[in-house]
Amino acid sequence: MALGAVSLVTDISSEMVAAVLPLYFVLGLGLSPLAFGFLDGLYNGATAFVRLLGGYAADRGGRHKLVAGSGYLLSALSRLGLLLAGGATAGIGAAIAADRLGKGVRTAPRDALISLSSPPDGLGRAFGVHRAMDTTGALLGPLAAFALLWMTADAYDAVFVVSFCFGLFGVLLLVVFVPGRDAAQALAAKHDVARAPAAARPRRAPALALLRVPAFRRVCAAAALLGAATIGDAFLYLLLQRRLDFAESWFPLLPLGTAAVYLALAVPVGRLADRLGRRGPFLAGHVALLAAYALLLLPTDGRPLLVGVLLALGVFYAATDGVLMALATPCLPEGRRASGMAVLQTGQALSRLLAAAGFGAAWTLWGIGAALTCAALALVAALAGAALLLRPTESRTENPPENRTEHPTGHPAEGPPERPLAPPPSEGTA
Incomplete structure (x- = not known):
């Protein structure tokens, strides 16, 4: 709950800026x-280059809280960079990169803390609760941005200043209320997370060595494949604004519809994934994204288009964000959670960076219709590939129960035991 509160406040800060950036640009x-495609790709993909570092630093010595706090602080300070940049694209790009670097540093340690403090059969619900609180901030952020723009006659500087204040408050909440290293170790012990004796722990392997685990490698490949066909909601909001031709002052409210659906569905979808398996909801979420693409391609107009796209985006995020982390967690050793999640998130972020830049280029060269058609066809192909990568394996009765390993669908699958990776050093994990 403490991490959820930190994410709530920080997301108010982030979404205040995210809600106005497409208009501002x-x-x-x-x-x-x-x-815009380049900057949007930078906004979503700059995290890729520091996620591995953040995950490694968090796992080494169990400094999850310290590393996450550094990331939250860097993101808060980036708001001042937007103030100082003025209209210079290079300055804006640097400030955006700093914000996303902060997000990249903090995300894997934060998700590792959630996984370490949750029972294995409740991972979907735990991530769902966190994402629901995070999304509450995503609801309040655009509202605050809209109110500030309305009261200050479109003064974007006011949005950046208030966003900075909320970011600092989130850092304070993390320092005061989030459990540190000893408390997280106690939570892991409470949920019977197995830890190897100190003397038995070999030297730590590189983070990318986690890709030797077949189940985890398939999850990473599926996430990267689908990420390469995900153009980002900022583009979809711009397309909505152009199609419906509403006043610019209403633009920051578009993420509210998405966030409201996400907030309503995050916990139920997480529980459903825990009960029925995580593969189905994860793929279904991308089908919802495909539906948003289709609505924008069809001659739909007015309220059906607006409601349909925002509803589809909300379902997409509710069924993919936390569910992906819960899908990957059983494939990872307890002491390598932050590193493993960093590898997964890095591949996904790089894929989405390429998707945003590619869509922006296609829009410029061929027009909106052709670019969106290409994105929809790419997503159909990616869904087919991901479904194959995450398909359940057939049970083989000749394998004894002790040889069963966790399959990326979230259910145990029969198979020979995989060679374990090097567990963490004796310092702990939190």
Whole structure:
């Protein structure tokens, strides 16, 4: 709950900025779709280059809270960079990169703390509760941005200042209320998380060595494949604004519809994934994203288009964000959770960076319709590939129960035991 509160406050800060950036870039600064695609890809993909470092630093000595706190602080300070950048694209890009670097540093340690403090059969629900609180901040952030723009006659600087204050408050909550190393160790012991004796722990293997685990490698490949066909909600909101031609001042409210659906479904979908397996909800979420693409391609207009796209986006995030982490957790050794999640998130972030930049280029060269059609076809192909990668394995009765390993669907699958990776050193995990 403490991490959820930190994420709630921090997401107010982040979404205040995220809600106005597409308008600020395209309508305020007059950037082309290609330039916006580059910056949007940077916004979502700059995290990729520090996730592995953040995960490794968190696992080494169990400094999850310290590493996560550093990331939250860097993101808060980046708001000041947006103030100082003015209209310079390079300055804005640097501030955005700093914000996303902060997110990259903190995300894997934060998710590792959640997984370490949750029972194995409740991972979907735990991540769902956290994402629900996180999404509450995503609801309040655009509202705050809309109110500030309305009261200050579109003064974007006011949004950046208030966002900075909320970011610092989130760091304070983390320092005061989130359990530190000893408390997290006690929680892991409470849930019977197996830990190897100190003398038996070999030297730590590189984070990328986790890809030697077949189940985890398949989850990473599926996430990266689907990420390469995910163009990002900022583009979809811009397409909605152009299709419906509503006033610019209403633009920051578009994420509210998505966040409301996400908030309503995050916990129920997490529980459903725990009960029925996590493969189905994860793939179904991307089918919902495909539905959003289709609505924007069809001659739909007015309220059905607006409601349909926002509903589809909300379902997409509710069924994929936390569920993906819960899907990957059973494949990872307890002492390598942060590193493993960093590897997974890095591949996904790089794929989405390429998707955003590619869609922006296609929009500039071929137009909106052709670009969106290409994105929809790519997502269909990615869904087929991911379904194959995550398909359940057939049970083989000749294998004894002790040889069963966790399958990426979230259920145990029959198979020979996999060679374990090097567990963590004796310092602990939190």
